[in-house]
Amino acid sequence: MTQFKSELLITLEERGFIKQISKPEALDARALEGPITGYIGFDGTANSLHVGNLTMIMVLRIMQKTGHRPIALMGGGTSMVGDPSFKSTDRPMLTLDDINQNLVGIKSIFAQFLEFGNPDDKNDPKAIMANNADWLCELNYMEFLRDYGVHFSVNRMLSFEGVKNRMDRDQHLSFLEFNYMILQGYDFLELNRRYGCDLQIGGSDQWGNILNGVELTRRVDGKEVFALTTPLLETASGQKMGKSEGNAVWLNEENLPAYDYWQYWRNTEDADVGKFLRMFTELSITEIEKLEKAQGAELNDVKKILATEVTKMARGEIAALKAAETARITFETGGLSADLPSIEIEKSEIESGLGILTALVKAGLASSNGEARRHIKGGAVRLNDQIVKDERLTLMLEHLNEQQVVKLSIGKKKHMLIKPV
RNA sequence: GGGGGGAUGCCUGAGUGGUUAAAAGGGGCGGACUGUAAAUCCGUUGGCUAUGCCUACGUAGGUUCAAAUCCUACUCCCCCCA
Numbered sequence: 213m214t215q216f217k218s219e220l221l222i223t224l225e226e227r228g229f230i231k232q233i234s235k236p237e238a239l240d241a242r243a244l245e246g247p248i249t250g251y252i253g254f255d256g257t258a259n260s261l262h263v264g265n266l267t268m269i270m271v272l273r274i275m276q277k278t279g280h281r282p283i284a285l286m287g288g289g290t291s292m293v294g295d296p297s298f299k300s301t302d303r304p305m306l307t308l309d310d311i312n313q314n315l316v317g318i319k320s321i322f323a324q325f326l327e328f329g330n331p332d333d334k335n336d337p338k339a340i341m342a343n344n345a346d347w348l349c350e351l352n353y354m355e356f357l358r359d360y361g362v363h364f365s366v367n368r369m370l371s372f373e374g375v376k377n378r379m380d381r382d383q384h385l386s387f388l389e390f391n392y393m394i395l396q397g398y399d400f401l402e403l404n405r406r407y408g409c410d411l412q413i414g415g416s417d418q419w420g421n422i423l424n425g426v427e428l429t430r431r432v433d434g435k436e437v438f439a440l441t442t443p444l445l446e447t448a449s450g451q452k453m454g455k456s457e458g459n460a461v462w463l464n465e466e467n468l469p470a471y472d473y474w475q476y477w478r479n480t481e482d483a484d485v486g487k488f489l490r491m492f493t494e495l496s497i498t499e500i501e502k503l504e505k506a507q508g509a510e511l512n513d514v515k516k517i518l519a520t521e522v523t524k525m526a527r528g529e530i531a532a533l534k535a536a537e538t539a540r541i542t543f544e545t546g547g548l549s550a551d552l553p554s555i556e557i558e559k560s561e562i563e564s565g566l567g568i569l570t571a572l573v574k575a576g577l578a579s580s581n582g583e584a585r586r587h588i589k590g591g592a593v594r595l596n597d598q599i600v601k602d603e604r605l606t607l608m609l610e611h612l613n614e615q616q617v618v619k620l621s622i623g624k625k626k627h628m629l630i631k632p633v
Numbered sequence: 634g635g636g637g638g639g640a641u642g643c644c645u646g647a648g649u650g651g652u653u654a655a656a657a658g659g660g661g662c663g664g665a666c667u668g669u670a671a672a673u674c675c676g677u678u679g680g681c682u683a684u685g686c687c688u689a690c691g692u693a694g695g696u697u698c699a700a701a702u703c704c705u706a707c708u709c710c711c712c713c714c715a
Contacts, residue, residue, distance in 0.1 A: 449671065475669080482670050509668040543669055583662085586677060592663050623662085625669060 218243030220278040224440075226497055227490040229271055231416045234426055234439040242410065242438070243280070247337060250275055250411035250440075251283035251403055253344075253396065256291040259317035260467050262460040263476070267445050269463075270491060271413055273325050276339055283340045283409060284322055286315050289348030290395060308345070315343065321463050324526055340407060347402050348395060360401075363431045364394055364424070372420035393421045400425025404437055416441045445491075448483030463526050469553045470527040474535035475625070477519035482511050485518060493521035542627060546597075550615055554629035562632050565606040568595065575620050575628040587622055594621040 216222045216236070220243045224230050233239055242248060252268045254261070261269070272282035288311045319341055322328070329338025369375060369390070400422070403409035412422045422439040429437045461476045462468040480488055486504040489495060495503075495517075503514045516536060523532035534551055541549040555575055557566065569584040572593065578584035585603050587593050593600040596611060596619050607630070611618045618630040 479669060482668090485670090509670090511670075512668055515668095515670080539669080580680065582680065583678085587663065590663050590676070623664085 216240050218278075220248065220275065220280055223274050223278055224271065227270075227274070228487060229267070229274070229442045229491065231441045231443045232419055232439070233441075234423065235436075238436070239411070239438045239440070247280045248275070248411055249281040249283060249403075249407050249409040250413055251285050251342075251400075251409050252413045253285045253287055253290075253399065254318065256286045256288050256311045256314050256318065256343075259314045260462050260464050261318055261321050262462050264445075264460070266463065266492060267415070267442055268413070269322070269325050271442060272339065276326055279337075281337055281339065281407075282326060283342055283403060283407060284326070285399065285403065286311075286318065286341065286343040286345075288312070288315065288343040288345030290344060290392065311345070315341075317464070324463075342403065342406075344395075344399050344402075348398075356398075360394070360398055360428065360432065363428055364397070369393060369424075375420075393424050396421045397424035397428045400437065401429045401432060404429050404433065404435055409437070410435075411438045411440060413440045413442065416444050448481045465527060465531070470523055470531040471535045471538050471551070471553055473527060474519045474523045474532065474539060477522045478515050478539065479625075480515055480518060485511055485514055488522070489514075489518055492525075493518065494525070495521060548613065548615065548617075548619055550617065550629070552619070552627050552629050554617065554631050556631045556633045559609075559632040562607055562609060562630075565608060568593070568600055568605040568607065569603060571607050571618075571620060571630065572622070575630060577620060577622040577626055577628055592623050595619070597621070 216225055218240050221230070221233075221236075221240050239248075250272075252272060254265065254268070272284060275282040288308075291311050319328075322339075322341065326339040328341060329336035372393070375390070400409070400412050412425055414422055419439065419441050422441065426437050426439050429435050460467075461473065463473075477488070477492075486500065489500045489503060490497070493500075503517065506514045516539075519539075520532045520536045523535055527535075538549040538551040541547045542552065557571075557574065568588070569578075569581040572578040572584040572587070573581060578587060584593070588600055588603045591599055591601075595605070595607075596613060607618060609632075612632065613619070616632070619627060620630060621627045
């Protein structure tokens with residue numbers, strides 16, 4: 213294991229962000245010399261980002277905090293093609309408009325984590341948001357082939373892990389998709405030319421693609437740039453990160469209320485607590501080491517700290533503390549917090565008798581009447597903390613409590629308030 | 634371009650005329666146990682105004698009392714040869 217000297221690599225290392233580095237010593241030395249410009253690519257296919265992207269965002273944030281310049285590269289160009297690896301879906305190609313609209317949403321999330329500056333000012337040390345559509349869409353095929361295609365060895369590309377796997381499993385790999393890695397390599401070269409970018413960071417599955425860019429930049433412009441990958445993030449029990457109730461855990465309030473975001477982190481597995489504290493909070497390492505000593509049920513308090521810290525960053529301190537308090541009231545005192553996620557329903561609808569099934573669906577606790585019915589049968593549904601046994605029960609104004617709301621729950625963890633208006 | 638194989642529910646994958654809303658596993662969800670954890674066990678997993686009805690086995694037609702299952706065309710994928 214290399215002993216790093218630069219604050220950047222030391223921090224990334226101790227927080228568990230490093231899986232592989234192309235030339236660790238040289239990169240370390242470069243980081244000591246002066247600010248590095250590093251980039252990570254993000255998909256522009258959704259209007260938001262989720263917990264699965266958080267690792268990358270945190271790496272960019274660490275770059276900025278240690279005095280380097282991060283670039284968030286939107287895959288506007290590559291999204292136009294659509295990722296062909298999901299070949300079953302025949303999904304419509306995203307238009308430039310869609311992508312640009314998505315980028316607006318994504319940018320607002322980044323703004324929570326990074327400080328952006330003026331991309332045209334070479335001396336502005338703040339973060340940059342770039343879009344590869346700006347250069348990929350203007351490429352001329354013949355020129356591109358002659359200028360850059362010549363530097364790619366098919367033999368070599370075939371030997372990359374990702375490609376090899378596909379071949380071994382006899383899985384279709386289109387030429388389009390094969391070109392992905394070339395375009396990504398070109399991105400690196402282009403970012404180096406535009407912003408002096410010397411580092412590309414990505415998930416460990418990106419290793420081969422990143423190296424292509426490193427190679428290309430060296431061959432074409434004779435510049436040395438670096439690759440760094442982060443470990444693939446899974447929970448200790450091997451689940452993919454970032455799904456809760458089958459839905460993505462979004463980083464923005466509009467897609468997921470702070471309370472639910474807080475809950476996601478509160479429900480972290482014991483074995484992941486230390487890892488997550490390191491990666492997703494900015495508590496000091498000594499502090500984290502202290503917290504990690506907690507055993508068994510004591511870990512519950514540490515999980516609360518984790519949840520609050522992580523929520524602070526994405527949603528701000530006020531929202532985080534409020535979420536923590538709401539959870540405390542709900543789970544620890546059995547009381548009713550008015551800050552639980554809620555929906556508003558017309559008062560007249562309740563007056564005329566709102567079926568419990570419909571209410572559950574409206575509250576988003578069940579996706580269909582059938583599912584709501586099954587939950588009632590399974591004894592999972594509660595109305596104001598009373599188990600509901602009758603699926604024909606109707607909500608009436610008498611069900612409103614002192615605070616003029618009705619609390620609907622499914623299971624022990626999911627609660628919604630219904631507010632008549 | 635020639636020959637062969639295939640497309641099934643969230644995913645993998647059985648099913649080759651009626652008993653099939655479709656085996657099995659995974660995943661999801663709920664329950665028990667706990668610590669709002671993991672592991673384990675149990676239940677559940679198309680929709681509806683529900684002893685019935687509708688939608689569903691790549692797409693469009695056809696045969697049949699009856700089709701995921703048979704026929705025709707189309708689309709897409711895989712393999713072998715060129």
